[in-house]
Amino acid sequence: MSKKLEGNGFWESSRIILPEHREGYLRLMKDRQRRGKPELDDQEVQLIEQALIESYNTRTAVTVTVFSPFDDTDMTGVVTSINTARREVKLVRGEDDFSWIKLEDIISVNTLITQYTAI
Structure with missing residues (x-):
């Protein structure tokens, strides 16, 4: 039998990323890099x-x-x-x-x- 149908291969081979999901993921990663404003005395x-x-x-x-x-x-x-x-x-x-x-x-x-x- 093919390796795609063994174990988790079925789900691994059918992975699809929609452009909307990719943009959302990139926006989330950018927001995680956001830093806070320093407090000045x-x-x-x-x-x-x-x-x-x-x-x-x-x-x-x-x-x-x-x-x-x-x-x-x-x-x-x-x-x-x-x-x-x-x-x-x-x-x-x-x-x-x-x-x-x-x-x-x-x-x-x-x-x-x-x-x-x-x-």
Whole structure:
């Protein structure tokens, strides 16, 4: 007799995966990789806000790390507007390229200090 009909071979040889099931399985695997937002203490939040205000006042560039459940995003630009009512900052990255970023989504800010050397 054929090996397909012995033991569990009958069910093993008739396995079918529908496209809807495959998409659902891949979506489930992606959701399992989701991570939680890190908790920032008050001192870290204060340092982030201070760096954003400094960028706004002096028009210096900063690198902002924005939280995402799957992968954090780094954006570099100058803070040109602070909306305290909506708790957002406007980060301008180019002449026509800007983003409104919620303060609650920012997990770190690094200031970019440009050093000039005299020739």
